[in-house]
Amino acid sequence: MKEKTVLIKNAKIVNEGSIFEGDILIEGEFIKEISDSISAKSSDVKVLDVEGSYVFPGVIDDQVHFREPGLTHKATIETESKAAIAGGITSFIEMPNTVPNTTTVEKLEEKFDIAAKTSHANYSFMFGGTNDNLEEILKVDPKNVAALKLFLGSSTGNMLVDNPEVLEKIFKSTKLLIAVHCEDETTIRENLDIHLKKYGNDIPIECHPIIRSEEACYLSSSKAIELAKKTGARLHVFHLSTGKETKLFSNKIPLKDKKITAEVCIHHLWFSDEDYKQKGTLIKWNPAVKTANDREELWKALLDDRIDVIATDHAPHTLQEKKNVYTDAPSGGPLVQHALVAMVEAYHKGKISLEKIVEKMCHNPAILFQIDRRGYVKPGYFADLVVVDINSPWTVKKENLLYKCGWSPFEGVNFKSRVTHTFVNGTLVYQNSKFFDVKPAKRLTFNR
Template structure:
């Protein structure tokens, strides 16, 4: 499918550790030229980006878009639009839909939905259970981002808590395994104790005690030990405690790592003190924990123990979140605002712009071996974002694109605005307006 050519002039590009002035010419959906002065070139669309920053599109390796089966919460269509409005050009979506993505046929059905309806580029994880190893082993490593293993904290038959099954998965998996690590036995024992103590309606602030540090550390340690035993390509999702950070390696270059780790924006933003005003709105698994863990996560991020920053975008309806603690589902809608969150932290001097691009764009591409994405490079797919650090953006009902219609950040004013998002060479979003005439592309992966 052809796309209009696009010429970006006077950009301040953030790429591969540097910030520099440049022009960018996009043709046939690819970055054709990056140079100091391309104003002589002809293009269908010309954008003067003076005063704005240009970066590769964000790649979010962990989202839950709820389709099929849970579309009262979200759809691939709605959440992909929200992602694009926030500068996320590419997502990798999880298998805990209804039915769970436990067969290759169900997996392919999700790809077909995205091919018709996703404004962003996409990939989907194959789900693992205690009894679908044969299906998992059929996963195509060049066309699927990875295998998702819930080592705790899932519903139905997506939970893999049989150690024999885990060993076989780690030994035989044909591609990257991404794990949710919380020890189920520890959590269940904590739940029983807190039900006895508080009854049917405890405060949401018990969440980091029910899903505590011990549950996270025990499970993450097991995953890392299994990966080392079998030389598995392991990616541990949403680390929430400082205790877990040091299970990982901050010396080996990312491209050479067999075990990698991710931190999510809400664990960098919120802490236990926020349960009092926000309650179940910030209930998520693994839990947002005490402030000292948030500070430890920041330290570990700066010291290189975490390779990727993502969201674990997991929307639920407002009504579902108003239920009593035990009944309220876990998860926050975040994919539209993850880049804004990190740009806020950049303004506060907690992180630099090149570091944001490294952890949200370059590193996911390297970590998953994504084919020709994640960098501003000639010949690569044109997944690009322009933002203005001098144009504040306030989150309010009218500019939230999630189907659930709410955000835990509502009312907050960020220092920056995402102005343009280009997805695979298509100008999909400009200042609150979408062009839905083209959909995103399925990711491909450079794997042996």
């Protein structure tokens, strides 16, 4: 619903560590004014009374796999960005392990072209590093691309960077923020061999966190951090899954000054190895969901600011693919539609405040990636806004899923809260389960 001027009335605004009641005036793409009470000065102003619901900045998801190009039987930028909008995610950063891999500037620009035509949410992409594309990495303009993604564990295609000399050269050479998937491949292969000899290909899913073990994660994370300290590179470690790894990170300095940062994903905060029995390969992720104690340690590190960002690692596969035996079942699952409400559920359980959710899902990704004028409810910022009714229960069912893959690890979960409205660049794009036929999404830009 494209309106030139929109006035949001009676909102509980969650921003910069506080919650306050007020009105928000949107003009064009931007927030014009925030005040205790704003009056509509003409009949042209669209007034939206949210009646005491909470208004968050739009969530910025720094790690998604939307599968386009090459894997569009699982998902597309259009389908998954639409699901993201329904979940309150207004901006995403997508990963390079599509087919072909996004490891040349030409392939990167092709993805930007697809998103410009089809994305419902604001978008950027990470450029992929390999053992042999340093020349291409050095062509990438840091002002136009979110970051460089390095897989230090298994990945699609030719994206495993396992040559130590190449790795050090990349860390020394690039000005891009380096985001890493950390699992030690040698440790994983050795563990897998042991289990293959014992079980064949049909390894019990409960063995997944033993194969992709705490040690595999810690060994890789600690090496990456050591290399970042040695070279001065700006490092962001994706999807921590172990308590042991959290001890590698600091909360002693403000995020804007940190050179080494960390992320945790929704699934590692929600599930534990006790859930494999019921969920099976539906919760097979890399890194693996580990113990309840690991989950508790991740929560502690999130709340004390050793972990900086909450993301989804949204990575859909078809149900048919997921139902294969262990060695053939791919890792990953869809999460963007339910990430924010899952965190608000944790608020209801007393685990985290709404202010902290906004800090980790909105403010901090904007700070960490130096995203221009997003992630806050502030005058002069893009009006990416999400209205959340925190007392409006609903149940996740197949019929209300928007993922192209048609399933969710949250099916059957009763959430107490729901996203009722989503604004992207000042335009109301989603209201009470209805999408409006507009796509105001933009390419993210960076203040670097």
